[in-house]
Amino acid sequence: MSTRHATRDVCWTDLGRIPYDRAWALQRALVAERKEGLGEDRLIFVEHPPVITLGRRAVASHILADETFLAARDIPVYAIERGGDVTYHGPGQLVAYPILDLRLHRKDVRWYANALLETLVRTLGAFGVHAWAREGRETGVWVDGDRGPAKIAALGVRIERWVTYHGVALNVDPCLADFDLIVPCGLAGVRTTSMARLLGRSVDLVEAREAFVRSFGEVFDVSLAEADCEVPA
Numbered sequence: 001m002s003t004r005h006a007t008r009d010v011c012w013t014d015l016g017r018i019p020y021d022r023a024w025a026l027q028r029a030l031v032a033e034r035k036e037g038l039g040e041d042r043l044i045f046v047e048h049p050p051v052i053t054l055g056r057r058a059v060a061s062h063i064l065a066d067e068t069f070l071a072a073r074d075i076p077v078y079a080i081e082r083g084g085d086v087t088y089h090g091p092g093q094l095v096a097y098p099i100l101d102l103r104l105h106r107k108d109v110r111w112y113a114n115a116l117l118e119t120l121v122r123t124l125g126a127f128g129v130h131a132w133a134r135e136g137r138e139t140g141v142w143v144d145g146d147r148g149p150a151k152i153a154a155l156g157v158r159i160e161r162w163v164t165y166h167g168v169a170l171n172v173d174p175c176l177a178d179f180d181l182i183v184p185c186g187l188a189g190v191r192t193t194s195m196a197r198l199l200g201r202s203v204d205l206v207e208a209r210e211a212f213v214r215s216f217g218e219v220f221d222v223s224l225a226e227a228d229c230e231v232p233a
Contacts, residue, residue: 008104010220011227012043012213014206018231020051020078020089023097025232027165030099034163041104043216044097044229045209048089050075052182055084055156062086062183075181082156082166084139085186092174092194094208095167096216102162105220109159115219116168117141120153122215123170123208129198138187141170143198150193154185171195172208 015023023046033039052063052075062085063070063077070077089095102112117133120141124131131143131152141153153170173196184190195203217224 008220008222010041010043010098010100010216010222010224011229012045012224013227013229014045014209015229015231017047017049017091020048020053020076022231023048023095024078024080026229027097027099029232030229031160031163031165034099034101035161041101041222042099042227042229043213043224044099045212046095046097047091047093047205048095050088050090050178052077053082053087053089053156054079055082055087057083057186058085059186062186063181064183065181070181080166081158083158084154084156086182087154087156087169087185088179088182089169090174090178092172092196092205094170094172094205094212096170096212097167098164098216100164102159102164105222107162112159112164113139113155113157116155116157119212119215119219120155120168120170122219123211124152124195126211126215127195127199127203127207129195137185140185143193145191145193145198147191150191151184151187152193152195152198170208170212172203172205 121131131141142149143152155168158166171194179192
């Protein structure tokens, strides 16, 4: 392992589609390393098979499907450390997990959250999609949908000793009907949309990831380079 360097470099890795529990274990391993001043800042991209996660403020009743239905569809449920309520992840969604030592960037939790939201807004802007960030109970990124404002990206983070994990999820081209399994982020009646629906065409996750990498570099003022990352079995 390398010792920490006072740099503003971030390594990014796209792990493709992997189960939620494996990505979660990887994050915790990288965070433990970073807390000790080892390793390096990373930006991990994944796509998950269908999964539901419960943040620290989650209400169990915001999962609308019963256990039998979820088991039949092989959709696990995890209670995790991030903030927020209930979130669904699935194929066609770009999930980004930054593992950053904020002591090398800015020791400000609100700045960090807003910077992630701004990264998403710029990512969507690269496709000609006008989006805006909201805070409070409606934290996330929103757009004008065909029936009014709709949520297109969610944020849920955890920071321990100034090291970040968990992150953001952008709806690129998921099955939007799957969001009916939950009350998204605890907001009853909220509409969920995707880049594909707004643009009227399929959108590849690689397209979205490339735009996200560029936007992340601009917002966080860092240099990004692709690097390998070993995932725990």
